[in-house]
Amino acid sequence: MRYKLDKQAASSILLTFDDGPDEKITPFILERLEEYRARAVFFVVGSRVKETPHLLKLIKAKGHLIGNHSYDHPKGKLPGLLSFFAYRRDLIRCQDVIEKTIGIKPSLFRPPRGINLTSLLAAKSLDLRIVLYSIEGGEWGYRKSWDAQTIGRDLAESLRPRDIVLLHDDNSKVPMILDIILPAIKNKKVDIRNGVNSLI
DSSP states (O other), rough: OOOOOOGGGTTTEEEEEEEEEOTTTHHHHHHHHHHHTTTTTEEEEEHHHHHHHHHHHHHHHTOOOOEEOSOOOSSEEEEEEEHHHHHHHHHHHHHHHHHHHOOOOOOEEETOOOOOOOHHHHHHHOOOOOOOEEEEEEHHHTTTTTHHHHHHHHHHHHOOOTTTEEEEETTHHHHHHHHHHHHHHTTTTTTTSSSSGGOO
16 A cells, blocks of 8 residues: 655655554654654554553654554454454544543554454544555564564665555564664655655
8 A cells, every 4th residue: 555645745655653652662763763854653552552651642742643553452363244343442442542641533543463344344434544554564574583684674675655664663673674764765865754744
């Protein structure tokens, strides 16, 4: 998935982070984004927000967008249609904890473990816009055994304008990956600040 941009932001890359906030990793990610004047979308897990509300407030204060990534982040098999109402309740629970923490309900949603009919319908019923991705670091998946430098170099070479990048801000490799891809993006003269404007 790529995203539509106005003429000014046609050479943007959108950075996104799933599964946080994380007490150890998220602050380092925020530091690196600030150093390169990059803005991102953080798709947060409600149960983690409840544990670290100060981090959600910091993400917002730094000018990043916040999206819903469910409350409990279901593991294993994707939910079936019979669990639609339970899935929807989980999304509402995440919306509520985010709103209680920062006073804003997200309008964006990234379904954990991918999209299916249940996640699509639940998001639609809550007027949430689904945001997928076009390229990933793979630090939790197919590149799990790779070191951060190798992931970062491979990702830096693959990035193109209008990409939506998926990384995880609860993975210790990600700050080191950003140390490689952020300078590379800057050298390519690709904007990493205004991509979020297409989602506002």
